[in-house]
Amino acid sequence: MTVWCFGSINIDHFYNLGHLPAPGETLAASGYRVELGGKGANQSVAAARAGASVRHLGAIGADGDRALAALLAEGVNCDYIQRVDGATGHAVIMLDQNGENSIIIEAGANRKMALEPILAAMEQVDLADILLLQNETAFQAEIAEAAMGRGMEVIYSAAPFEIAAVRAVLPYVNTLVMNAVEAAQLRAALDVPFEDLPVEAVVITRGAEGASWHARGTPDIFVPALPTTVVDTTGAGDCFTGALAASFSMGAAPDEAMQFAAAAAAIQVSRPGTSAAMPRRAEIERLVLTT
Numbered sequence: 001m002t003v004w005c006f007g008s009i010n011i012d013h014f015y016n017l018g019h020l021p022a023p024g025e026t027l028a029a030s031g032y033r034v035e036l037g038g039k040g041a042n043q044s045v046a047a048a049r050a051g052a053s054v055r056h057l058g059a060i061g062a063d064g065d066r067a068l069a070a071l072l073a074e075g076v077n078c079d080y081i082q083r084v085d086g087a088t089g090h091a092v093i094m095l096d097q098n099g100e101n102s103i104i105i106e107a108g109a110n111r112k113m114a115l116e117p118i119l120a121a122m123e124q125v126d127l128a129d130i131l132l133l134q135n136e137t138a139f140q141a142e143i144a145e146a147a148m149g150r151g152m153e154v155i156y157s158a159a160p161f162e163i164a165a166v167r168a169v170l171p172y173v174n175t176l177v178m179n180a181v182e183a184a185q186l187r188a189a190l191d192v193p194f195e196d197l198p199v200e201a202v203v204i205t206r207g208a209e210g211a212s213w214h215a216r217g218t219p220d221i222f223v224p225a226l227p228t229t230v231v232d233t234t235g236a237g238d239c240f241t242g243a244l245a246a247s248f249s250m251g252a253a254p255d256e257a258m259q260f261a262a263a264a265a266a267i268q269v270s271r272p273g274t275s276a277a278m279p280r281r282a283e284i285e286r287l288v289l290t291t
């Protein structure tokens with residue numbers, strides 16, 4: 001069973017600064033690093049390291065070789081990543097000494113991809129495959145509809161939260177994943193309770209408070225966050241969702257998949273970085289066994 005991850009690919013540039021720049025100010029950075037980013041790429045890396053067979057659907061620009069190489073190095077199949085005119089999606093992330101940040105995101109190729117080649121690629125899916133998607137690209141609803149039409153299980157991470165995108169995608173979703181802030185935003189925007197949403201299951205992650213699974217007709221599942229030493233929580237949600245999809249692709253039931261995802265995210269937050277901090281299957285399984 002393969003996880004098809006449709007989503008953004010970014011090149012993240014991190015700059016360490018004494019303070020965040022004021023308008024008109026020029027600052028020298030004390031540190032600089034580049035990392036593969038974008039919610040789509042993060043979730044592909046999380047799922048691949050967690051043990052899934054992953055195919056990424058998305059786009060890069062003329063400067064995308066580095067991002068492509070990073071995904072390939074993780075064992076992610078990149079046969080259906082499009083190369084489009086212009087720049088690869090990228091983020092400029094300025095970090096000050098107090099952990100405060102300012103971020104600029106330029107969607108670049110993520111919003112310029114063509115729909116047709118993606119739909120053509122999806123003709124090769126197996127019925128049991130999973131589609132994993134988020135909100136940083138165009139065409140989420142079209143891809144989710146095609147996936148559901150082919151019998152795939154659709155897991156949708158409604159982040160970054162955009163109500164128009166969420167409304168368009170929801171009819172084609174099996175499992176909806178949100179953090180507590182996104183869940184509150186959705187609750188405020190809808191006239192119906194979550195139980196009446198047209199999805200099979202809703203997963204809500206609550207940071208250090210753990211995560212819950214709600215599905216009609218079955219008891220709720222709650223997994224506490226595992227005790228850990230927190231170093232950097234960036235990407236915890238992507239790690240959780242990628243690991244959840246990986247676990248389902250390996251045949252797990254919801255309670256097992258939730259425990260696996262919580263263990264993965266507990267390891268991820270104990271390390272610096274985003275995609276670089278995603279844990280591997282063996283270490284996740286070790287943690288599950290010892291808790």
Ligand SMILES: Nc1ncnc2c1ncn2[C@@H]1O[C@H](COP(=O)(O)OP(=O)(O)OP(=O)(O)O)[C@@H](O)[C@H]1O
Binds near residue numbers: 207208262
């Ligand atoms: N302090 C923590 N200790 C242990 N596990 C954590 C901690 N913070 C997050 N997690 C794990 O990560 C999961 C996702 O975290 P969270 O709900 O903060 O997602 P998020 O807001 O989407 O994350 P981010 O935006 O930082 O990527 C949680 O459900 C939990 O399992």
